[in-house]
Amino acid sequence: MTIDWAIVEMAIPLLAVGTVMTLKIASLAALFGLTGGIGLGLVSLGGWTWARWLVRAYVDFVRGTPLLIQIFIVFFGLPLMGFRLGEFWAGVIALSINCAAYVAEIVRGTVGSVEKGQTEAAKSIGMTQGTILLHILLPQSIRPMVPALTNDVITLLKNTSLLSVISVYELTRSGQAVIASHFAPLEIFALLAIYYYAIISVLSWVSRVIERRLPAW
Template sequence: MTDFDTSVILYALPYLLRGIVVTLEISVLALIAGTVLGIACGLLSVSGSRWLAWPVTAYVYFVRGTPVLVQIFLVYFALPGIGIEMTPFWGGVVALTFNAGGYISEIMRAGIQSIDEGQSEAAKSIGMRRHQTLFHVLLPQSWKRVLPGLTNEMITLVKTSSLLSVISIFEVTRSAQVVIAEKFTPFEIYALLALFYLVLISLLAQLSTYVERKLA
């Protein structure tokens, strides 16, 4: 059994730190865009219109029923076939946005439906339309309830972003693979990579707890 090579850790650190930056950039962009998409789909799903809710149901079913890796391949390799070209970075953002939007849609739907029915009835009694009730009464009250789910989705996105290495995005996992190919020290590099993810996820979890307490 070979000794643990600490020198390669120092060599790999700059590469992995740059990869962490890319990972966070993609994850944050996908979370923002996915939240916008998820809110829109969540509102459509509780709009009361079957014609608006059905496409959302099909979209969510597809996202939850297919592997993330397949969704990444569809975005990056299939879309150029219909004339939509993207760089690997933006292909990754779009793929994760597509995936996150489906889950956030369900988070938002559940959050909105958890609001007491009396709120909707009160809004209706003063003449508010359905869309006004959704935007001005139900959606604002649902934020505290959906925050834990959104935080969990952010953590999931950070971990899922490791799959983007298959389309040559130099996020932290891909950066680690490059160093391994150069130095032939998989144990040391993957141990460092695992530590990076543990620290990053722990920080995100702590941030989530802090924000939830502030909003409580």
Template sequence: MVNFFDEFKIYGPGFLEASWTVFGITILTIAVSWVCGLVAALAQRSDWKAVRMAAGFYIWFIRGTPTLIQVFLIYFGLPQIGIRLDPFTAGVIALGINSGAYVAEIVRGGLTAIQRGQTESALALGFSPAETMRTIILPQVFRIILPSITNEAISTLKNTSLLSTITVVELTLYAQTLIASTFRPFEFYIAVAVIYLLLTTILTFVASWLERRYANLG
């Protein structure tokens, strides 16, 4: 272990680059998941049965199948129908679609917590349905679901390790390449665990700050 810490300055830049890759994937995945989740949650409230059924199927399928299989479907499956994506893009899309199903259920729960009378009052005052949702309902929903959204974001960050299976050079794959040449799995997997712990802690602190900020606004 002493020699490992002495040598870490050699491996440190690689770990830093891999950490930035994890950070970039996480941010992009969260953005994709929020879009997918919001669309699916609102689709479940649609007056059109076909739209509700499509949203329900999406949530049912994604939540009922392993994340790794979904990654493989996007990266290895789409080329069979002529759609080829690089590993980074495929990983972001796969994890975003996966997380979006869980975000949809979180948003749905938040929407259920808002009293229907608020929507009716806004419409009576001349707000359009879109304006009501954007300016009155969604800000309150965001405040309600923030803790749950944070937990899902942390899960998303940790799920980036699955992308090592499609050759995305994130922390896990970088550690595996070092282990293959040094035969020192314990030290490098500990290093990866510590870095992931640091990243999730930072994300938790940011979420706590947002919770306090929105609590003060309320």
């Protein structure tokens, strides 16, 4: 078995183009997913009963169905409802919806585990449930949440590879295009693994730096 280094050299810049697209999609989906997930998590802890049930139903549906199916529902379903999106935004929305559900559970579990006595003490001086969540419980939960949120973002980044099924030219799709034209699966899949590993290693390092710099409550 020999490695065709000429194909490797040719593929590196082509995969870099797909990497840029992967990072764009992952960044937007992480932003929307984290923001929405934190909001939903707080609603599940302190919202109206009907809102908590809606969040629970949403989380259960997303966690109970494959992401690939969710991508197809968004990509093929939204046009039937009058929302015509390209592959890029369909992928971002599908990943955001998926990410938000898992983030909501992380927030619910982490914030909900903060010592109950603090909530009772805050209520005794007249603080509302919303104020308690935002100003007492959530700040104490941020540092413990960072590793779990990082894992979720890493999973999201790897899940961008599924968008190749709706022809988004992300990292995996760019590799598939090279394989189709040059038939060098070993070299290209090895390169893809290196690219993903490098990106995720940087993300993990950033997460550790952030976690160390956050105050310990």
